[in-house]
Amino acid sequence: MMEDTAGQSVDIGNGKLRHLLALFLLNANTCTPKHWLVEHLWHSHAPRSASSNLKTYITRLRRFGVPIATQTDGYVITVAPSQLDADLFENYAIDGRKALNRGDLYEAATALDAATRLWRGDPLHGINLDKELSLWAERLRESFRLVTEDLFEARLSLGRHREIIGPLKTWVAKNPLRERPHAQLMTALYRDGRRADALEVYRDLRNSLVMQVGLEPTSALRELQQQILLEDSRINAESTVHMMMERARTVIYGANSSVPHESKNWNPLRRRLDTG
Template sequence: MYARILGTLTLTDGLRTVTPRAPKQRQLLSLLLLHAGQVVTVDECVDELWADSPPLSAHSTLQTYVMQIRKTLRSAAADTGAPAEMYLETRDRGYLLAVGPGQLDLHQFEKLVEQASLARIVGDHTRESELLHRALGLWSGRALADVTCGPLLRTRLSGLRETWLGALEQRIDADLRIGRHHRLIGELRVLTRQYPTYENLHAQLMIALSRSGRTADALEVFARLRRTFSTELGLEPSARMRDLHADLLNSVPVTESVYLPGPDSTPVPLRPAG
């Protein structure tokens, strides 16, 4: 059994797709998959499925959805003749979806990002880049793009989006460190327009442009960032960004280790355009 949530919701037994079709079942399965290996309480399930307006039959209806998901998992395991490594347990006041190793794309993504971070710490940026390319390649669009989301899923997905962006930023940083600046420019131009107040992406673009002999373009990136900060936030870019700008003006060679966060840095919160 294998489940995908980093894109559209997909549940497959290796031979066929067995993803539930009913919207509420899909929503509940998504909640359980995002918390795989953890107990999700009955109250949390009800809150996710019906928010502030649960029907009087909410608990019995929830039990029906659980029974249907459990039946799907058991049926898929029986059809393949393999041990049921993905199964839904009833726990005290809640439910736990047990997922075996390699059965959920989110777990694969998290493992690859963790391995990449270890490679970063020891300075193996080629391996770091390779691992992060693999991790990000597991995504096929917005997570749970075809699932109706209630309050719990929306909160969890917001955090997951931040994790994706952090991995993307780290991958770009690794690619810069191994000399792939030319091929990053187009990607970073798109990202800096999508996240117009995110300084790290702008710093990466400025460094990539500078390394490519396009200092004037790098200075224009800073000018656009400064205008955005002034107009939208009433602020100036950080001292780090102003130092990068000054070094470019003075033809001082720039390096990632000076202007980009180190391996233990806390990611900067992201705010998309609009």
């Protein structure tokens, strides 16, 4: 799925055309050699008509408004940073992490939430992925996992533990061996007065780690379990000030600090490579 210059969704279909667009976007703003495109479109089993077929596919993409220019050795697609969701996602992620590192939790939550709102399903869905596209797709998936957990971290630090318990439960069910979201869920449950549930999360994760990969939880997670067992006040201390500031902010401004949808000033032309 992609959008035209009017911001309307355009379905270019599956198969070679979608695959070709993905290959161009992987190498956006650089010349992509013709032989490289042929090799990756047909996985080293190109028919005799491959070159003419490639020209036909490029003509069809141009009709959809894709800016592909012909050069001596190949083709180049021109894409501005604001036109590709993958780039926008990474930019928001960078801004969010910077804000998180300097302790600006409101700005961090805003940027990280904006990043996650760009996600439209599994990247490059429906494409017969070669090595390069597979690596790109996995990089995007891992970036999404990290950004989502950073967003949980920001909201947890803001004292929003109760509202993220449900989403965190869903997240750990999808990622049963990732310790960070389990620790976040344990903390959120404990801060919500659900100490037994927090300890159960630890037990379930430990059982999964031992049975599936033969490892014990890390020392950081074991320490968190001990803090919960001992009802250590430090677990609550981190979010107390931020939670009070959050409530004051809501009263003063009459709205919570949740993130708006993408800015209306963004260029609407996007090359979406997802289930759309």
